[in-house]
Structure formats: structure tokens, C-alpha cells
Amino acid sequence: MDQKEQDTNLDTFPKLLASHVKLRPTQDAIREKDLGIWQSWTWAEAAAEIRALACGLATLGLKRGDKLAIIGDNRPRLYWGMTAAQALGAVPVPLYQDAVADEMAYVLDNADVKIALVEDQEQVDKMLEVRDRCPNVEHVIFDDTRGLRHYEQEFLHDFETVQQAGVAYDHDHSDFYDREVATGKGSDVSIMLYTSGTTGNPKGVVLSNDNVIITARNGIIRENLTSKEEVLAYLPMAWVGDNLFSYAQSYVAGFCVSCPEDATTAASDLREIGPTYYFAPPRVYENMLTQVMIRMEDAAEIKRKLFNYFMEHARKVGVRILNREPVSLKDSLLYKLGDVLVYGPLKDVLGLRRTRLAYTAGEAIGPEIFDFYRSLGINIKQLYGQTECMVFICVQPDGEVYADTVGTPAIDVEIKIDDNGEIIYRSPGVFREYYKNPESTASTKTEDGWVHTGDAGFFDEHNGHLKIIDRAKDVGKLNDGTLFAPKYIENKLKFFSFVKEAVLFGDGRDYSTAFINIDLDAVGNWAERRNLAYSGYIDLANLEEVYQLIKDCVDKVNKDLSEDSRLANSQIRRFLILHKELDADDGELTRTRKVRRSFVGDRYDTLVESLYSDKTECHVETQVTFEDGRTGSLAADVQIRDAEVFKVNSVNQEAAA
Amino acid sequence: MNQQSSPETILAVENISLSFGVMKVLDSISFDIRRGEIRSIIGPNGAGKSSMLNVINGFYHPQEGSITFKGETRKQMAPHVAANHGIARTFQNIALFKGMSTLDNIMTGRNLKMKTNLFWQALHIGPARVEELENREAAEKIIDFLGIQAIRKKPVGKLPYGLQKRVELGRALAAEPELLLLDEPMAGMNSEEKEDMCRFVLDVNSEFGTTIALIEHDMGVVMDLSDRVLVLDYGKQLADGVPDEVRNNQDVIDAYLGVPHEH
Incomplete structure (x- = not known):
């Protein structure tokens, strides 16, 4: 059998897994840092874990076409959950782990999730909170037992208990797993990924095994990736990028994936692993x-x-x-x-x-x-x-x-x-x-x-x-007909390290204006070196010196824009520094941290109106959501400044191009 | 609140009186702590709360009274006896080795668990090596428990206050205490840090079954966490009971709480 023919037979992830067990049983498939030490599993070991889990899921009633939700940080056991579900012909549905319970309830319900495989107590608590609204979720399996000792609900299961049940089932039905894997086809649904949705409710994108595996393989061919690559899996499992780079391409090429110890240690874990192939937004x-x-x-x-x-x-x-x-x-x-x-x-x-x-x-x-x-x-x-x-x-x-x-x-x-x-x-x-x-x-x-x-x-x-x-829908026009490409200008602002986020307004208006979010680290450090005292974000954002600093950034962007005759009129006339950091918990950013411009515009409409008046200050009061889901209110007086506007410089246009 | 507290008494103090010269700091205090419970001591500043903890772990020697710990009655404790028999504590003012890393600070909490001598440890062979590995693993489990992996190798002096408090809790836990004395573990913290610390106190209590004596000023925290509360005022025992009893005790309200809590 030549390589190509063999490849077309490997049309599902469990089949790819089996092929690695044959080809490179002792090579590391996945690693995780635990208690300060990198623990690794070879392809053979990972396959055994997955087989036990798949059989265990079968004993809980997971069948072909059912959905398995996966919620947590990047953990080997959660990745195994994906393959185990796929082995049974079920569909893994990874969710963003930092979403609040309400957001999860929507996906759990919309996707008809039958079993949820979650990382820890934090996620179990969310499952319990939304249980009434999602009666379709029959079982919840958790990886980390910490804090869960006294939870007595019968639908909660420890990961290891499920695997043990699986081993016993496998022992009595030794052909079950292989038969299920053999039944799987390239045209079967491989995974459902919910798009974060810049507008409206998230949508479940249904991808087949062929979609995922052929695309992953094409990427590998184009960049000559091999089974010797090292990657770090640190981006949310619910995001398509992680699924491609840390899961699909690992299974197709056979390279090892490393999971960081904790979200906070990703930077030092990155250094220890030294990835050869790396993805980051x-x-x-x-x-x-x-x-x-x-x-x-x-x-x-x-x-x-x-x-x-x-x-x-x-x-x-x-x-x-x-x-x-x-x-x-x-x-x-x-x-x-x-x-x-x-x-x-x-x-x-x-x-x-x-x-x-x-x-x-x-x-x-x-x-x-x-x-x-x-x-x-x-x-x-x-x-x-x-x-x-x-x-x-x-x-x-x-x-x-x-x-x-x-x-x-x-x-x-x-x-x-x-x-x-x-x-x-x-x-x-x-x-x-x-x-x-x-x-x-x-x-x-x-x-x-x-x-x-x-x-x-x-x-x-x-x-x-x-x-x-x-x-396409964001590209608008100023009242004088100038092309208004907000993201293009926002990105120019964000290229300054002092600017964390920017939100541009101007479509259907006379001129462009901007909300700026300062970067607390960069501006804080800058302020400290100048002996500027501040008590927190709001205070820092309101400092005269900081306004001057940001004005310089805005002026530079305007200078840049003035050199392109199509965009010159969309220079930023007025701007303000926002009194709080835009936050996904408040709905201002998507979970992938993209600004929801119209939402922000509506939420701070008084500020937007002030930008289009001649006021130099505006009082604003905002509802904020804390990490634990409680809400509070934040009040501030936000200053508004004019930026320098440059003449259209068509001479430089040639040089710039 | 926890389900594990049993009628068995782990520590009882009888008629403890402590004076520094003419200053009477503790005046005939008697109370007990049951195995597995979270026992809070509250009272205004200068009420004698920290002194009481210092008596329990043997740092102060009372002039009168007796202390019964795990069935053994003594006139007074000595610090090494307390430590060897399973009492660990944290301090109101953080007492860590500022120049050492988080991991090393937690390892110092394992000191009493190390049996090999300096000679073997310096050579790092044989039993000393095995022992070090065991202790490192125990320390790593605590780091994992407290979620402080990212600061494992940072010198604690450079850490923010809230994290230093967490490291200090880690060092106390490293001794695998039966009775953990926490002296204002949440003082100076913001509400998020407080919430985390509450979670840790509850988790220590339920995961390891550790008995906890807690001094704390945040009444919300005390009333939520505690099984029983002892109230001191100028060295005198004002009240003792479950949170609801204490909350409704008129003496306590007058001396300390001000207005009754609405719950």
C-alpha cells in the first residue's frame, strides 16, 4: 500500500491514532506539566487511555451522533475526550472555558449535549448552575477531583471511575472499540465548533472528518511539517486554531503536543518546551x-x-x-x-x-x-x-x-x-x-x-x-463620502504598545472619533518611571500626562492617514481615554477578544455623543461584571481631547506606496 | 461550613490568664476546638486574639491555666512541642524569607519532616536524596493546591501582598498540621483575593481535614466560614457559640458588631 492510499484509509482521528501506535508506539504523543514536572504519554499509552475512556463513555450511553461537551484548559484528558467521542462516532463540542454559566447554557442546549467532560470544580459548579435549563445533559465527568469530594449528585463522575468502567466493559466486549472505530467514515461529523459571534448568538460550525483531516494535511504538506515538531497547546480548545494546530495536525503528522501547567505559566512552559511550530494571535x-x-x-x-x-x-x-x-x-x-x-x-x-x-x-x-x-x-x-x-x-x-x-x-x-x-x-x-x-x-x-x-x-x-x-459590513462612509475603515485605523492605534484597544466611530458622521483603552502594564511602567502617582486604572487613564502620551500616538496615526488620499479625511478629530478596560464579561469584547464596536457604541452612547459635541468632559456611569458574575457600578468623569489633523499629503503617497 | 467536625476535642484551654507586668492581656479564658472544625476568634483591636494564638503555639507562657492538646495537658506549650505535635501558623505580619523563592519558602515548612542530617543533605545522596524528592513532591502538591505555579521560582519579596499571604499559608500547610492557626489571613486584601483565600481555607479544611483556628476582622468571612466563634474583648471572654448565637448576643453587638447583621 503506498503512502497516499494509506492516507485515504486514515479518514478518522481514531484510525490515525491506531496508525501512530503501529508506526511510532514509543514516541511521545502528548505531554503535560504537573507538580512541576513534564509528564508524557507515548502514542501507545495515549491510545490505551482513549480506548478506556471511549468504552467508559459508551457505558454512560454515549452513542453515534451524540454530542460530548469538552470544557477546560488544555489538558491531555480533555484532548483524549475528543478522540474517545470520535471513536464512538459521537461529536466533541469544545466550549470556551472562561465563559460564564449563562453563555454555556446556550451552547449546551443548542448543541444537544448529552455528556459534558469538564476540567475541575469551577466548571462542575457551572454545570450544576445551568442544569435546570439543560435537561439534555445527562452526565458530567470531571478530571480534577479537588474540592469535589463532597459533591454527591449521581450524574457526576470522576474521570478515572469512567475509565475503570470502560476497562471492564472492554474486557467483556473486546471487539466493541475496534468495531466502532472501523464503522467511522471520512464523511462523518468530526467536531462542532461554536463561533464566538461578533453579532448574535454563537453558531455551531459542523465539520466532517474529511474537512478537518484534508485541511490539516494540506497545511502540513505546504510547510513540510514532520512528526518531530514540538508545539505548545495553550490557546482555548474551543477555538478552531487550537483544534487544527494542537489536535488535527498532531494526529496527521504524529508530532507531540505539550500542555502547560497552568494558564499563568504558559510563558515559562513555552520556554521549557521550545516549540518548533508555534501559533499565536x-x-x-x-x-x-x-x-x-x-x-x-x-x-x-x-x-x-x-x-x-x-x-x-x-x-x-x-x-x-x-x-x-x-x-x-x-x-x-x-x-x-x-x-x-x-x-x-x-x-x-x-x-x-x-x-x-x-x-x-x-x-x-x-x-x-x-x-x-x-x-x-x-x-x-x-x-x-x-x-x-x-x-x-x-x-x-x-x-x-x-x-x-x-x-x-x-x-x-x-x-x-x-x-x-x-x-x-x-x-x-x-x-x-x-x-x-x-x-x-x-x-x-x-x-x-x-x-x-x-x-x-x-x-x-x-x-x-x-x-x-x-x-465588509464595517466599512462605511463619512458624511463627505470618505471611505471609513474603522478596523484599519484601530489597528494602527493598537500598534502602539501604550494602546491596548481602540474603538473608532465615524460611519454616517462628519468626522472620525476614537475611544482608547490604555495598556495598564505599559502605561503604568511609563508613569512609574516618571514618578507619576496613580491609584488604579481609572486614575491612570485620567492623568494629563497620559492624555498627552496618547495624543502623540493619535497624531502619528493621523499623520499616517494623511498620506493616503482615500483615507486622509478619516483622520481622528477627537478622542477620549476610556475609564475601564473593555471586557468580554461585559459583552464589550468577544471571547476571542475582538471589539464589538456597535455594542460599545450603544453602551457608551453619552460618550459618543460628547465626542460629536464641543464638550471637554463627560460624566459616565457603567455597570460592570466582576469575575464571579456579580455586578457593580463604576462612575468617572472622562476627558475629551482634540487631536492634530494633518493636511492631505498627496506628494508622499507615491513614496508610501 | 463543614460536615467533618466531630465531638472529639483536639485542643482545650482552661482558665488561661496572661499578663505582661500590670497589663492583663488574657483574663481566665476557657474554650475548646473540636477536631475538623473551623473555629474563629474575633474581637476589637487589643482584645487578645493574637496573644491567644501565641499561647496555643507556645510563644507566650501564661501565668495561670492549662492547655490540653490531643489529650495531653500542660501548664504551657513550648514552640517546638507545638510544631512537632502538629500545630502550624501564619502571622498577621507576613513572616517569610523575602529573598528566597516561593518553592524554597514552602520547603522550609517541611523542615520538621526531614530526618537526615546536614552531612547527608550536603552530599545529596542515599536517604537524603530520597527524602528531598519526597519533600519536593509534597511542596509541589501545595503549590498546585494554591494555584501558585507561576511564582514557583520568584523571590517572595517581589510578590504582591496577596500572593505573599498565600505563600505563607503554603508554608504552614507544608508542615501537614493537624491544627492550623491563621492570624488575619485576609487582612489588607481586596475582595477578589479575600474570596480566593476563603476558598483555600474551606478547601484545606475539607480536603485535608485540617482543624483551623482563625482570627479575622471581616465579619462576613467569619460568619460564613466558621463552625463556632469565640469573642474576646479586652482580654475577657465575651461570648462563645455558633455564628448565629454570637451575632445575636447583645454584649457582642454592644462591644463590637454595632448593628445586628441582616441575613
Whole structure:
């Protein structure tokens, strides 16, 4: 049997698992840091755990087509839960673990979840809270027993007890598991992933085994990934990216996945694992860079000078060296020296020294941030993707990486720009449907399989790469007819480390205005070094000096915008610094931390109106939700400032392009 | 509140009186602590709460009265006796080794569990090595329990106050105490930190069955956590009973609570 034929027979995850047990039984499949030590399971050991769990789930009544909810941080047992469900022909439905009980109730009910596999007491408590509203959930299985000793509900089960029941069942019905696995087909539903939903209720994206496995394999082929990769699974399991990088591609290529000890230790665990293949949304790269810069500001002078000198050199030649473009011998030697003294140690601290391929997606990444990593020699690339096609739509090819494009279509992906400027695509990864939502399915996916992305974009004439401007529905117009692309401007603001979030307003208005969220770490550190006293976020956000600092950022963005004649009139005229951090618990961000612009606009309508008046201050009172679900109210006087507006500079336009 | 407290008394003090010169700090105090319960001591500043804990773990020696711990009656405790017999405590003012890491601070709490001598430990071979591994594992379990993995190797002096308090609890737990004395574990914390600490106190009590004596000023916390509450005022015993009794006791209201709690 040749490789290709063998691959087509491996059309489900349990079958892939069995093949790794044959091919590489003693190689590590998954790792987890526990009690300060990395514990690992080989493919053979993982397969035994999964078999026991699958049989145990069967004894609890999980059958073909049933749904298994999976809720918790990245844990081997939760990943095994996915494969175990798939072995029985059931469908895993991972949920965002930090969602409050109400949000979970919607998904549990909408997805017809029969059994929930959860991490710990925190999640069990949420299950108990929503139990009345979700009578379809028959059993809850928990991984970590801590604090659960005195819970006596009969539908609660310890993970190990379920596995023991499974082992006993397997013993009496030894052909059960293999028969169930053999019954599975590529066209079966593999997984249901709920999209976080920038608008309305989340929708369950139904993906088949073929969707997931073919897409994962295409990604592996394009980037030459092998069974020797190391990855860290630290992003939410409910997110399609984690499912692709930490689950699907691991099963297809056979590489090992490591789970951090705790969400708070991910950075140091990253360093210990030293991943070769790494994925992070832009904000993670931003945070890393901010931390580095804060620490360098506090470093001894000689170190700071060394760092600045070599980073300057890296900015000059680093990207060209990574792209294998020719550079002078002197530059090349100086870069090598810099690698020994600065770049290498820095990459080591970041945990990216061995990284061969790093992806970023989900949001635009700041060109400075992007170039910072690339100049260090880290091959970070942007990709463009969606849950609806198991991630891959476009990927930047090696050597053709530009900060403002998302690259060329991934393998087997066709892309068109429709008449409205919206990007549409077709691929083997295209989802089957939104679960129990035929209207949404019909409005997103055409009968011949083309999917509407909702993003506006175009192909760059010079290099043929796809460029994304904004969400198609968000691109608006100012009253004078100027194109208003809010996200484009927000991203420019967010590229400053002092700005954590920005929310732009302007569609159907006379001019653009902005809400700014400062970055507490970066601005706090900045303030401390200037001996500015502040008692907390609200106080800091209201400091005159901070306003001046942010005004400088806004002015720079305006200067930038003034150089593009299409966007020059959308310069920010007035802005304010918001008195609280935008928070997913208050509905201001999605769970993937994207700003819900219209929601924020409605919630703070008094502030928006003040921006379009000549007031310089506005009193605002806001309901806030604390982490434990209680609510309170927050009052503040928010100042409003004018920003500098630059004349349209059409001379520079050529140079900028 | 917990289900485990049994009628068995782990500690009883009888007619304890303590004076420093003419200052009478404790005046004929008698109470008991049952195995497995959470027992709170409340009272205004200077009521003698911390002194009472100091008497229990042998740091202060009372002039009168007796202490019965696990069936053995003594005139007074000595610190090493208390520690060896399973009493551990945390302090009102954090008493950690600021320059040492979280892990090392917790390991110092294992000191009494280490049997090998300095010589073997320095060589790090044979029994000393086995012992160190066992103790490290115990320390790691506490780190996991308290959710402080991220600060395992950070010097505690650099940690925020709330986390230092948590590390201090960790060090006390490392001794695997039967009776844990907590002196204002939530003082100076914000409401989120307090909530976490309450969770830990309840979890320590229910997971390990540890008996807890708690000094705390936050009445909400005391009334929610405690099985029984002892009230002191200027060295005198004002009341003793379950939270509801104490809450409705007129003397206590006058001296301390002010207005009755609405629940």
C-alpha cells in the first residue's frame, strides 16, 4: 500500500491514532506539566487511555451522533475526550472555558449535549448552575477531583471511575472499540465548533472528518511539517486554531503536543518546551514585545545600549537575511555577532529559539511588531482563515512575507472577490452547515460550496497576495463620502504598545472619533518611571500626562492617514481615554477578544455623543461584571481631547506606496 | 461550613490568664476546638486574639491555666512541642524569607519532616536524596493546591501582598498540621483575593481535614466560614457559640458588631 492510499484509509482521528501506535508506539504523543514536572504519554499509552475512556463513555450511553461537551484548559484528558467521542462516532463540542454559566447554557442546549467532560470544580459548579435549563445533559465527568469530594449528585463522575468502567466493559466486549472505530467514515461529523459571534448568538460550525483531516494535511504538506515538531497547546480548545494546530495536525503528522501547567505559566512552559511550530494571535506577540521593552527600559545601561545597537542592525538587515536576500559581508558578520550576544538569548527568553515556523492570524499585526520578530530570524507568517473551513484560506509563502497582505491561497483553496468587494472561497475544508440553523447556512454558503467571508479585500496587483481591509459590513462612509475603515485605523492605534484597544466611530458622521483603552502594564511602567502617582486604572487613564502620551500616538496615526488620499479625511478629530478596560464579561469584547464596536457604541452612547459635541468632559456611569458574575457600578468623569489633523499629503503617497 | 467536625476535642484551654507586668492581656479564658472544625476568634483591636494564638503555639507562657492538646495537658506549650505535635501558623505580619523563592519558602515548612542530617543533605545522596524528592513532591502538591505555579521560582519579596499571604499559608500547610492557626489571613486584601483565600481555607479544611483556628476582622468571612466563634474583648471572654448565637448576643453587638447583621 503506498503512502497516499494509506492516507485515504486514515479518514478518522481514531484510525490515525491506531496508525501512530503501529508506526511510532514509543514516541511521545502528548505531554503535560504537573507538580512541576513534564509528564508524557507515548502514542501507545495515549491510545490505551482513549480506548478506556471511549468504552467508559459508551457505558454512560454515549452513542453515534451524540454530542460530548469538552470544557477546560488544555489538558491531555480533555484532548483524549475528543478522540474517545470520535471513536464512538459521537461529536466533541469544545466550549470556551472562561465563559460564564449563562453563555454555556446556550451552547449546551443548542448543541444537544448529552455528556459534558469538564476540567475541575469551577466548571462542575457551572454545570450544576445551568442544569435546570439543560435537561439534555445527562452526565458530567470531571478530571480534577479537588474540592469535589463532597459533591454527591449521581450524574457526576470522576474521570478515572469512567475509565475503570470502560476497562471492564472492554474486557467483556473486546471487539466493541475496534468495531466502532472501523464503522467511522471520512464523511462523518468530526467536531462542532461554536463561533464566538461578533453579532448574535454563537453558531455551531459542523465539520466532517474529511474537512478537518484534508485541511490539516494540506497545511502540513505546504510547510513540510514532520512528526518531530514540538508545539505548545495553550490557546482555548474551543477555538478552531487550537483544534487544527494542537489536535488535527498532531494526529496527521504524529508530532507531540505539550500542555502547560497552568494558564499563568504558559510563558515559562513555552520556554521549557521550545516549540518548533508555534501559533499565536497578534496580541500574544504584542504582549511579548511589550514585556521585552519594559524589561529593557529597566535594564542596566550597558545592556540597554547593546540591545538598542543590535536591534537597530537587525531592523536594517534581519528581515533580508531571513528572506535569503543578499547582504554585505560586514552586515552579515555583524548580524552573526548580534545573534550570539542579543538575538539568540532574547529568542531563548521568549521560548522561540527553535521555532521554525510561527503563524499569526485573527487580527492584523502591527508592521513594527511583525518585523521585530522577523528581524530576529523567527519565521513568523500571517495566515488568513475561518472556522468555517478549518482555518486555512491564505498563507504567506516563505520568502514572500509582507506586513500588509495575508499571502496566497492555501492548497486546494479557490478565492474570488465578488462584486461588492467581499472575499469568497471554496475548499475541501468548507463546513457542512451551521448546526440547526439552515437560514444562516444558506446566507453564508452557496449551493456550489462558495463561502462568504464577510471580509472586504482585494488581490495586490504586484505580488498577487490577498489584502484584507476590514469586515465588509464595517466599512462605511463619512458624511463627505470618505471611505471609513474603522478596523484599519484601530489597528494602527493598537500598534502602539501604550494602546491596548481602540474603538473608532465615524460611519454616517462628519468626522472620525476614537475611544482608547490604555495598556495598564505599559502605561503604568511609563508613569512609574516618571514618578507619576496613580491609584488604579481609572486614575491612570485620567492623568494629563497620559492624555498627552496618547495624543502623540493619535497624531502619528493621523499623520499616517494623511498620506493616503482615500483615507486622509478619516483622520481622528477627537478622542477620549476610556475609564475601564473593555471586557468580554461585559459583552464589550468577544471571547476571542475582538471589539464589538456597535455594542460599545450603544453602551457608551453619552460618550459618543460628547465626542460629536464641543464638550471637554463627560460624566459616565457603567455597570460592570466582576469575575464571579456579580455586578457593580463604576462612575468617572472622562476627558475629551482634540487631536492634530494633518493636511492631505498627496506628494508622499507615491513614496508610501 | 463543614460536615467533618466531630465531638472529639483536639485542643482545650482552661482558665488561661496572661499578663505582661500590670497589663492583663488574657483574663481566665476557657474554650475548646473540636477536631475538623473551623473555629474563629474575633474581637476589637487589643482584645487578645493574637496573644491567644501565641499561647496555643507556645510563644507566650501564661501565668495561670492549662492547655490540653490531643489529650495531653500542660501548664504551657513550648514552640517546638507545638510544631512537632502538629500545630502550624501564619502571622498577621507576613513572616517569610523575602529573598528566597516561593518553592524554597514552602520547603522550609517541611523542615520538621526531614530526618537526615546536614552531612547527608550536603552530599545529596542515599536517604537524603530520597527524602528531598519526597519533600519536593509534597511542596509541589501545595503549590498546585494554591494555584501558585507561576511564582514557583520568584523571590517572595517581589510578590504582591496577596500572593505573599498565600505563600505563607503554603508554608504552614507544608508542615501537614493537624491544627492550623491563621492570624488575619485576609487582612489588607481586596475582595477578589479575600474570596480566593476563603476558598483555600474551606478547601484545606475539607480536603485535608485540617482543624483551623482563625482570627479575622471581616465579619462576613467569619460568619460564613466558621463552625463556632469565640469573642474576646479586652482580654475577657465575651461570648462563645455558633455564628448565629454570637451575632445575636447583645454584649457582642454592644462591644463590637454595632448593628445586628441582616441575613
